[in-house]
Amino acid sequence: DPKIIQKPKYLVAVTGSEKILICEQYLGHNAMYWYRQSAKKPLEFMFSYSYQKLMDNQTASSRFQPQSSKKNHLDLQITALKPDDSATYFCASSQGSWGNAEQFFGPGTRLTVL
Amino acid sequence: QQQVRQSPQSLTVWEGETAILNCSYEDSTFNYFPWYQQFPGEGPALLISIRSVSDKKEDGRFTIFFNKREKKLSLHITDSQPGDSATYFCAASSPNYNQGKLIFGQGTKLSIKP
Numbered sequence: 001d002p003k004i005i006q007k008p009k010y011l012v013a014v015t016g017s018e019k020i021l022i023c024e025q026y027l028g029h030n031a032m033y034w035y036r037q038s039a040k041k042p043l044e045f046m047f048s049y050s051y052q053k054l055m056d057n058q059t060a061s062s063r064f065q066p067q068s069s070k071k072n073h074l075d076l077q078i079t080a081l082k083p084d085d086s087a088t089y090f091c092a093s094s095q096g097s098w099g100n101a102e103q104f105f106g107p108g109t110r111l112t113v114l
Numbered sequence: 115q116q117q118v119r120q121s122p123q124s125l126t127v128w129e130g131e132t133a134i135l136n137c138s139y140e141d142s143t144f145n146y147f148p149w150y151q152q153f154p155g156e157g158p159a160l161l162i163s164i165r166s167v168s169d170k171k172e173d174g175r176f177t178i179f180f181n182k183r184e185k186k187l188s189l190h191i192t193d194s195q196p197g198d199s200a201t202y203f204c205a206a207s208s209p210n211y212n213q214g215k216l217i218f219g220q221g222t223k224l225s226i227k228p
Contacts, residue, residue: 056213
């Protein structure tokens with residue numbers, strides 16, 4: 001059974017619209033993260049949450065808003081979508097948020113903005 | 115600024131040979147280095163990791179060699195199999211990143227010829 005679920009697998013959106021990317025983890029971890037992977041850049045850290053509290057935000061834009069409704073959920077809301085937002089977004093989790101905690105990644109949501 | 119660099123970008127070896135993937139870094143505070151394996155359409159999977167107190171870590175056919183003085187490490191895959199064909203990412207973290215941020219290299223695409 002998949003331990004980290006991301007929904008949907010593929011997402012197509014139009015410029016200016018808003019989308020929510022879903023992430024649920026069933027590893028019992030207390031820390032969750034979002035990373036972004038595009039053709040132009042390697043995997044980039046976006047956010048980290050620990051015990052449902054924001055720990056670090058490395059995105060320059062307020063258009064990206066993580067939402068944690070439950071301990072094992074960390075969704076990503078993206079507003080006013082731009083073509084440059086096209087990328088694969090990965091959710092990850094770990095037990096503990098210190099620097100050397102092993103992080104496990106989900107299968108990703110591939111977002112295309114037209 | 116690219117803090118973690120990988121070389122080569124792509125590598126092809128014959129089945130049964132040893133593949134050597136290189137990684138270097140700039141931040142001397144980095145002390146944890148996980149390697150991830152990623153197949154097309156999937157999320158990165160944690161393969162093996164090393165902490166800076168060690169100079170070698172072995173797990174089956176996968177071995178990390180770490181040179182702290184030169185800020186370099188390498189992943190050796192012995193007896194390469196076609197199923198090892200994937201993209202490999204070196205990542206790094208620092209105790210200064212107590213929010214769990216991983217810095218990734220741009221990846222090495224490995225192809226194993228049968």
